[in-house]
Amino acid sequence: VxxxxxxxxxxxxxxxxxxxxxxxxxxxxxxxxxxxxxxxxxxxxxxxxxxxxxxxxxxxxxxxxxxxxxxxxxxxxxxxxxxxxxxxxxxxxxxxxxxLYSAFKTPNELVTKAIPFVLKHATNGHIEYMDPESVAYLGYLPQDLADMNALQLYHPDDLHYLRHVYETIVKEGAMPRSKSYRMVTQNGDYLKLETEWSSQINPWSQKLEFVTGKHHIIEGPLNPDVFQVQSADRTTKMCDEDKNILRENIIRIMKEMLTKSAEAAKQKKNNRCLEVASIIDNILEVGPKADDELRLEIQDTDNSCFERDSVMLGGISPHHDYDSKSSTETPLS
Missing domain, CATH: 3.30.450 (Beta-Lactamase)
Incomplete structure (x- = not known):
């Protein structure tokens, strides 16, 4: 009081x-x-x-x-x-x-009617949203996940498979229900789950922005009390495992790998470039005419124009001097 x-x-x-x-x-x-x-x-x-x-x-x-x-x-x-x-x-x-109580009663409990929950994270792995239904299965409260990376929840030995999963998500935009893999709970043990994956693409940059997973629990952790806090020694051991390279590769895939729409736009651009290059090649193959041909055509054109102008204006053409003289001279008496 x-x-x-x-x-x-x-x-x-x-x-x-x-x-x-x-x-x-x-x-x-x-x-x-x-x-x-x-x-x-x-x-x-x-x-x-x-x-x-x-x-x-x-x-x-x-x-x-x-x-x-x-x-x-x-x-x-x-x-x-x-x-x-x-x-x-x-x-x-x-x-x-x-x-609140844990959803599990016995170690490694097989779950048949678990309520699926949604987890959404950005391309850097930062968790953006977690369903409240996940609390009874994972033991994390929403404020616990505020500064957590989603890739840290995955079992280190499953990162190779999850790398393939993320490649498929980026290429296809979604992935049907995956194989089972493991996710860590608050007490440090892992449960098994299967996930239906989807993604959100930025319509302007055509890049991946968010990955959303709808998780289905199939087997509980060894310690059924998911709210129990794991020991500091176990936390240090998990952080010291040499799996950061795989996590960085997954983040690089989400940030740099081209999505399906971006790949289509790039292919369309390449096709246009090939069409323009083909037109330029055709123009260059024809080539300009020789200088002699051009000079001859220009000379003939000038002469014909000069003759036509002289006749029309009633002038005396220099090419018809003899005819002009014979027509104007008169015999001497």
Whole structure:
């Protein structure tokens, strides 16, 4: 009693928790130098996923400080209500917390009726969206995936196959349900799933922008409690594995490899270039006429024009001097 509720929220979830409450309360507006409250509805409800600290009881002794602090994930429903009292107007915040449990009960559980979930990431691997249905299967909350690369979720030994998958996605734009591969959960174990792949192409640049996978779980992890945090040693071991080159190759494929539409546009451009080159070759094969032929044609053309002009104007043509003289001279008497 008397403590802030954020003291019981996991440190990684406090920012999200505070932001959710602040957005529900709203900030006052400044109008003409004075603050005015925004008019909000009487009941304002919202929800988020976060981890709340477990109570450390005294059943096992009084050494509470030596006990490890543990957290349980909850679905928190906020309800903001305005209560009009006699003197002041109060705003009450009500929280309804529903615990979340792992979707698996036994190790390596075979799943037959799992709810598929969607994961969307950019060409650099940054996760853009994850369905809330994935929480019970993977153990990650949305805020856990904010700075995570989707390629880090794949099992290192499956990256060779997934490289082929991404090549197909870039070339064809989509891929039907793939073979089974492994994805890591929050506790560090891997589950098996199959995925239907699709993509989004930028209509202007004809380049790949996003890859979307609809994942179908077929087998659970070895540790069925997906919300259990993995040890630091195991995390370091996973990060030290020499698979970064394969991940970089997949990113390079998504960024640099031509999509199907870009390949068609490039082929069309090449065909036009070949047509233009063929026309230029045909012109060059005909070639210009010889200088003598050009000179002869020009001379003949000039003479014919000169003769025609002399006849039309009634002049004396230099080519008919003899005829002209014989026609004008008279015999001597």
């Amino acid at each position: 008397g403590r802030s509720i954020t003291d019981f929220v996991h440190p990684r979830d406090r920012s999200t928790f505070s932001t959710q409450i602040s957005s529900g309360l709203g900030l006052p507006k400044v109008v003409n130098g004075t603050e005015e409250k925004e008019h909000s509805p009487n009941n304002c409800a919202s929800s988020l996923l976060c981890r709340i600290r477990r109570y450390r009881d005294l059943c096992s002794g009084f050494g509470i400080k030596e006990k490890t602090v543990s957290f349980t994930p909850f679905l928190i429903n906020f309800n903001l209500k305005t209560v009009n009292g006699k003197a002041v107007e109060a705003l009450n915040l009500g929280l309804q917390a529903t615990p």
